[in-house]
């Protein structure tokens with residue numbers, strides 16, 4: 111039966127809960143708002159399946175050195191709606207056109223982030239754009255297996271650890287499965303996201319990565335109750351908490367699935383640095399970095415309606431350390447979460463980051479507890 115001693119040993123992929131033949135594993139929210147498996151030991155028959163599929167207990171070593179491209183979707187409208195160069199949509203359209211199913215992360219009813227699937231081209235728009243919150247997988251792994259067992263084409267997109275969990279859960283390779291991982295800096299807590307949204311009533315639009323003022327220096331847009339906020343990423347407290355790693359999951363400080371352990375066919379990311387490497391293709395509307403981990407999918411990539419520019423692996427990584435690098439846990443992360451429930455996101459963030467002498471003293475004392 112699955113046990114772990116430290117929260118960093120669980121990325122929340124749901125492979126264990128999805129595989130359990132007795133359905134005695136539930137994903138339960140902890141104090142920080144992340145989901146962890148909880149086993150009903152009175153029902154467990156100790157079959158060991160949950161341990162077998164855990165990607166943290168069984169990381170794999172990537173087999174191939176990726177082939178790298180810069181890529182830009184020829185459809186400028188779709189590219190503007192996407193976070194980078196709009197390459198996800200092209201892979202997804204290809205799957206749908208073959209009668210397949212696409213899984214991705216979208217907003218739920220309460221602006222929470224959930225994994226869902228679609229079988230239509232129109233249904234793809236909700237997956238476009240990065241949502242900087244850990245998505246709730248629901249029954250996505252079981253649904254994926256069901257479609258694959260029916261012989262359908264499936265594109266599953268998600269973070270590297272979600273793909274690793276899915277691959278372990280499936281326990282065999284399916285020729286009709288294409289896995290697309292997004293480069294992953296880390297995933298913020300759904301509780302932090304809910305707290306951030308709590309004073310915003312009647313929300314009708316959220317975009318974490320608007321290109322209204324350009325791809326580099328992106329803006330976060332929120333429309334609610336007659337207000338429209340367009341916040342530069344460098345000034346959004348939510349994005350600052352994410353990028354400074356205060357709000358991300360403990361497993362992100364010991365990531366089990368980044369590049370050398372990736373199980374995906376292809377990784378997509380922002381091609382930061384393209385303005386240095388190949389300035390003539392940078393129009394500040396978004397360029398994707400595409401790393402093909404499985405050379406069998408290269409013919410698929412060459413069929414996409416996009417501009418493709420071969421690149422050097424090391425050169426591309428130089429500008430995007432999050433693809434390989436796992437970051438250190440900030441000293442005040444626990445302090446931030448301890449304040450979150452009591453004071454709400456904004457106060458917790460400000461008290462965690464301010465230079466005010468009293469707050470600094472309180473933080474130092476808290477760290478010593």
Ligand SMILES: Cc1cc2nc3c(=O)[nH]c(=O)nc-3n(C[C@H](O)[C@H](O)[C@H](O)COP(=O)(O)OP(=O)(O)OC[C@H]3O[C@@H](n4cnc5c(N)ncnc54)[C@H](O)[C@@H]3O)c2cc1C
Pocket residue numbers: 191192193194195196197198199213214215216223237238239240241242243244245267268269292293294295296297298378379380381398399430432433
């Ligand atoms: C939490 C997170 C962290 C990221 N960190 C980095 C980074 O450090 N460096 C970098 O270069 N790129 C990062 N990205 C990826 C990048 O922002 C783009 O999503 C990626 O380049 C795809 O862009 P696109 O233009 O092809 O398509 P888009 O249409 O923008 O792609 C959307 C894709 O992202 C997936 N997605 C969106 N939100 C989530 C989520 N919460 N969980 C799982 N999948 C999600 C969708 O399912 C879809 O596959 C991150 C994305 C996320 C979600």
Ligand code: SF4
Pocket residue numbers: 111112129130131132133134135149153154155156157158159160161
């Ligand atoms: S050991 Fe088997 S029955 Fe017990 S929780 Fe794990 S998968 Fe379920």
Ligand code: SF4
Pocket residue numbers: 112119120121122123124125126127147160163164165166167275
């Ligand atoms: S990493 Fe995934 S499989 Fe392992 S314990 Fe966590 S949810 Fe279960």
Ligand code: SF4
Pocket residue numbers: 121269270271272294295296297359361362363364365366367368
């Ligand atoms: S950083 Fe690693 S553990 Fe964290 S969400 Fe991304 S892939 Fe998963």
